[in-house]
Amino acid sequence: MTAETIIGKSVPRKEGRDKVTGAARYIDDMTLPAMLYGATVRSQIPRGVIKQISFDRQFDWSEFTVVTAKDIPGKNCIALIGDDQPCLADGRVNHPEEPILLLAHADPHLLRKAVNAVAIEYEALPAIFTIEESERRSQVIWGTDNIFKTYLIDKGDVEGIWSLADYIVEGEYTTGAQEQLYIENNGVIAAYDADSGITIWGSLQCPYYVHKALMALCSLVEDKVRVVQMETGGAFGGKEDYPSIIAGHAALLAMKSGRPVKIIYDRMEDMTATTKRHPSRTRHRTAVSKNGKILGGEVDFTIDGGAYATLSSVVLSRGTIHAGGPYYWPNVRIHAKAVATNAPPHGAFRGFGAPQSLFAMERHMDRIAQVVGLSPIEFRRRNFLKPGQTTTTEQTIREEIDLGTLLDRALDLSDYSARKTRFAKENTAGPVKKGMGIAAFLHGAGFTGSGERYLASVVGVEACGDGKSTIRVLVSSTEFGQGTNTVLCQIAAEALALPYEWVQIAQADTNQVPNSGPTVASRTAMVVGNLVRSAALGIKQTLIASGLLGATYSPEEFRAACRRHIVAHGELRSFARYDAPPGVFWDDQKYRGEAYAAFAWAVYVAEVAVDLSTYSATVEDFVALQEVGKVLHPILAKGQIVGGVAQGIGYALYEKVVWQNGRMQNGQMTNYIMPTSADLPSIRVFFEEMGNVHGAYGAKGIGELPMDGPAPAIVNAIEDALGVRFNSIPLLPEDIFEAVAVKPEAELELPHGKR
Amino acid sequence: MTGLAEHIGKCDVTFTVNGKLETVRVYPMERLLDVLRHELELTGAKEGCGEGECGSCSVLMDGKLVNSCLIPALQAAGASLITIEGVADGPQLGALQAAFLECGGAQCGICTPGMILASRQLLSKNAEPSRNEIREALAGNLCRCTGYMQIFESVAEAARRSNSNSTSNSRANSNEIESR
Numbered sequence: 001m002t003a004e005t006i007i008g009k010s011v012p013r014k015e016g017r018d019k020v021t022g023a024a025r026y027i028d029d030m031t032l033p034a035m036l037y038g039a040t041v042r043s044q045i046p047r048g049v050i051k052q053i054s055f056d057r058q059f060d061w062s063e064f065t066v067v068t069a070k071d072i073p074g075k076n077c078i079a080l081i082g083d084d085q086p087c088l089a090d091g092r093v094n095h096p097e098e099p100i101l102l103l104a105h106a107d108p109h110l111l112r113k114a115v116n117a118v119a120i121e122y123e124a125l126p127a128i129f130t131i132e133e134s135e136r137r138s139q140v141i142w143g144t145d146n147i148f149k150t151y152l153i154d155k156g157d158v159e160g161i162w163s164l165a166d167y168i169v170e171g172e173y174t175t176g177a178q179e180q181l182y183i184e185n186n187g188v189i190a191a192y193d194a195d196s197g198i199t200i201w202g203s204l205q206c207p208y209y210v211h212k213a214l215m216a217l218c219s220l221v222e223d224k225v226r227v228v229q230m231e232t233g234g235a236f237g238g239k240e241d242y243p244s245i246i247a248g249h250a251a252l253l254a255m256k257s258g259r260p261v262k263i264i265y266d267r268m269e270d271m272t273a274t275t276k277r278h279p280s281r282t283r284h285r286t287a288v289s290k291n292g293k294i295l296g297g298e299v300d301f302t303i304d305g306g307a308y309a310t311l312s313s314v315v316l317s318r319g320t321i322h323a324g325g326p327y328y329w330p331n332v333r334i335h336a337k338a339v340a341t342n343a344p345p346h347g348a349f350r351g352f353g354a355p356q357s358l359f360a361m362e363r364h365m366d367r368i369a370q371v372v373g374l375s376p377i378e379f380r381r382r383n384f385l386k387p388g389q390t391t392t393t394e395q396t397i398r399e400e401i402d403l404g405t406l407l408d409r410a411l412d413l414s415d416y417s418a419r420k421t422r423f424a425k426e427n428t429a430g431p432v433k434k435g436m437g438i439a440a441f442l443h444g445a446g447f448t449g450s451g452e453r454y455l456a457s458v459v460g461v462e463a464c465g466d467g468k469s470t471i472r473v474l475v476s477s478t479e480f481g482q483g484t485n486t487v488l489c490q491i492a493a494e495a496l497a498l499p500y501e502w503v504q505i506a507q508a509d510t511n512q513v514p515n516s517g518p519t520v521a522s523r524t525a526m527v528v529g530n531l532v533r534s535a536a537l538g539i540k541q542t543l544i545a546s547g548l549l550g551a552t553y554s555p556e557e558f559r560a561a562c563r564r565h566i567v568a569h570g571e572l573r574s575f576a577r578y579d580a581p582p583g584v585f586w587d588d589q590k591y592r593g594e595a596y597a598a599f600a601w602a603v604y605v606a607e608v609a610v611d612l613s614t615y616s617a618t619v620e621d622f623v624a625l626q627e628v629g630k631v632l633h634p635i636l637a638k639g640q641i642v643g644g645v646a647q648g649i650g651y652a653l654y655e656k657v658v659w660q661n662g663r664m665q666n667g668q669m670t671n672y673i674m675p676t677s678a679d680l681p682s683i684r685v686f687f688e689e690m691g692n693v694h695g696a697y698g699a700k701g702i703g704e705l706p707m708d709g710p711a712p713a714i715v716n717a718i719e720d721a722l723g724v725r726f727n728s729i730p731l732l733p734e735d736i737f738e739a740v741a742v743k744p745e746a747e748l749e750l751p752h753g754k755r
Numbered sequence: 756m757t758g759l760a761e762h763i764g765k766c767d768v769t770f771t772v773n774g775k776l777e778t779v780r781v782y783p784m785e786r787l788l789d790v791l792r793h794e795l796e797l798t799g800a801k802e803g804c805g806e807g808e809c810g811s812c813s814v815l816m817d818g819k820l821v822n823s824c825l826i827p828a829l830q831a832a833g834a835s836l837i838t839i840e841g842v843a844d845g846p847q848l849g850a851l852q853a854a855f856l857e858c859g860g861a862q863c864g865i866c867t868p869g870m871i872l873a874s875r876q877l878l879s880k881n882a883e884p885s886r887n888e889i890r891e892a893l894a895g896n897l898c899r900c901t902g903y904m905q906i907f908e909s910v911a912e913a914a915r916r917s918n919s920n921s922t923s924n925s926r927a928n929s930n931e932i933e934s935r
Contacts, residue, residue, distance in 0.1 A: 022799020
């Protein structure tokens with residue numbers, strides 16, 4: 001037995017060597033013989049009927065493969081949750097950049113010219129672009145009412161609270177779209193032959209999502225579609241559903257041309273045509289007692305889903321469940337809806353609805369604190385969820401979580417009180433005003449409610465018996481930077497008491513690995529990790545039961561036993577399927593019950609400086625303290641937190657999608673601004689382990705959590721610095737200028753008095 | 756090749772890549788990035804934006820960090836180039852590569868080749884950069900995964916190791932670049 005535990009050690013990233021030497025193979029690094037390049041002709045209007053498609057006669061179109069909706073062998077839709085999104089527009093378009101027609105050619109330069117040589121005539125229809133326009137229904141662009149999905153959470157007696165309230169505090173908060181901006185654009189290669197069917201290699205998060213979509217689109221049976229994930233250069237949710245579209249396009253071109261087809265988007269196509277974080281609007285009306293206790297409230301949470309349903313219902317679900325934050329609400333009613341607009345569909349992006357509703361909650365908490373006359377710290381402290389209390393969905397908190405302790409430590413680490421006092425003094429002179437802001441929040445790990453039970457993920461572990469690969473982990477869970485390969489190998493190594501170096505992970509190839517579910521929802525370490533552990537233990541049990549291995553063993557003995565078993569039986573594999581723990585209750589109709597198997601908890605503190613000569617806000621210090629269960633790999637975990645905080649800082653202060661008629665106008669890295677190394681403060685990361693045991697070796701989800709807190713903490717700090725209230729992000733210098741210099745009176749709204 | 760390609764003449768361009776003399780027959784205005792990736796199969800340099808903003812295609816040209824997506828092939832004639840493929844000494848990782856691997860400097864890996872070359876240029880000029888000097892030097896290379904902190908730590912760690920071993924490879928390489 002290896003005496004030392006591998007859990008909690010920062011072992012080298014499995015594919016790290018290839019990444020630092022340039023040997024790692026991403027999709028654009030791959031070429032197949034006789035390969036063509038594919039391109040997409042897209043809608044230039046937000047909504048209308050296609051009247052005519054014409055081809056410039058200067059081109060020899062016989063050299064091109066041309067695919068339209070008529071060439072689709074199966075159903076013209078991207079199978080995901082619903083099937084409303086066409087793979088190629090057939091007769092009408094519902095958003096700018098909607099794919100209409102596909103071209104393939106051997107020369108990528110000529111292809112680009114050919115795209116511009118296809119002219120599409122439309123009869124334009126009136127379009128809608130905002131949540132408010134969608135709600136007014138002057139145009140119904142989806143279903144009968146422009147609504148993709150609604151939820152209602154109704155806990156306790158909300159009607160009864162208003163008369164008991166000492167204060168009633170209202171607020172409206174909005175968040176903008178945000179581009180995932182993975183540095184590797186979307187790309188795939190498709191190859192087709194009648195015998196083996198379609199094979200897709202691509203930059204993607206969820207091989208089995210693409211598999212399902214292509215079966216429906218190409219009318220192929222399960223074993224005639226193979227999806228292989230290449231090294232993936234960042235995803236953040238942006239490669240959850242969109243790869244099914246681009247893979248579908250490449251597959252159609254490959255089927256028609258009979259040759260492999262590569263489609264790689266350039267940056268502008270990727271930014272303007274693919275998904276982004278849903279814009280949102282949240283309205284709070286909260287009843288509070290004079291001693292600073294939340295009595296209850298109503299929340300109206302609305303997200304803009306774009307033109308098709310895609311993932312909006314699940315993004316809405318997570319946002320809705322997180323809308324109450326880490327606080328105890330004895331009575332609450334949350335109305336939530338996702339609405340349609342004529343923009344490209346919004347999709348998954350780290351946090352998945354929670355950053356939107358938590359921005360509102362955490363801004364509103366500061367607002368209520370002001371009205372009640374308590375500090376933001378004290379007001380939060382009085383309302384924190386405690387073990388034994390229930391969440392808005394009436395899930396009882398069974399975790400040993402002490403948010404007050406977490407808060408105290410975060411304040412201590414950030415030197416909160418001393419700095420706040422000092423800034424209050426120093427801000428009276430000079431153009432630079434400084435402030436401190438906090439956000440407390442939670443993030444549920446794994447699929448919501450019954451989600452994991454429906455997924456029924458399967459994980460395999462295979463004994464190989466080779467020196468470098470004694471054990472191979474078989475999962476469709478993908479690596480795109482977060483450390484899936486490393487953490488799952490660590491877990492298998494720990495379960496079998498083997499050196500980490502002896503465990504490998506198979507490439508995520510649907511011909512080789514079972515469906516361990518999508519790599520989303522902060523579920524991989526916790527849910528898939530637990531299955532890896534079970535499957536690994538299955539190997540050990542088999543070897544012990546067959547008498548090949550003793551109860552205690554050395555790694556060498558284990559390897560020898562694997563070899564003997566393989567010689568005798570051909571192979572040794574063990575599979576584990578997800579089984580919902582007993583006693584978990586979830587009601588999909590009433591949206592009530594155990595929403596998540598576990599929550600991660602956090603308190604973040606931002607120190608911000610606003611320069612009133614340039615109106616720019618800069619984060620000067622950032623403390624991120626969280627409880628995520630057992631930290632399996634400190635360097636990877638810290639990397640997840642810092643990376644998420646950086647994206648959160650961008651979400652708050654830099655990253656603005658400029659829309660015009662449903663199309664992103666700043667689809668370049670020169671005009672859509674993400675933080676550079678020079679823009680970020682020192683981001684200080686701390687973990688608190690409170691002894692909770694959930695997933696494999698006590699890990700909970702971590703990946704999305706750090707996206708939730710930075711924006712509200714930063715905007716709270718800006719209000720602390722300037723005394724001016726901002727309720728929308730992104731918050732750019734021009735917005736601060738507008739509020740401070742142009743119309744100061746409008747912001748000098750007095751707190752609501754006692755009613 | 757058809758169409759566009761027939762109208763413009765290709766020419767021979769000769770340069771040194773990772774110490775090896777190479778002659779390629781390319782269109783003069785072809786992007787150095789494409790020449791490296793397609794003609795020489797050096798796919799470590801990546802295209803992230805195609806407009807010199809993200810730095811994923813960074814290579815060293817005569818010791819200077821350049822965005823290879825902005826360099827016409829002809830401009831590289833006679834130059835000495837170093838790409839990520841030329842940073843390791845055989846199976847031995849360079850000091851920066853080892854530090855990026857150990858300190859979490861690489862996550863998805865797509866910016867890593869450019870980031871390592873930008874760091875190499877920095878260390879060639881400044882063997883003991885401060886945190887701020889590292890921040891400034893890497894500001895032309897975007898990373899969406901790491902939030903940069905572990906990249907800074909990787910660079911500082913590589914500098915520390917190189918300085919504690921004055922005969923190390925990376926120091927020797929640094930001098931080599933400066934002398935060009």
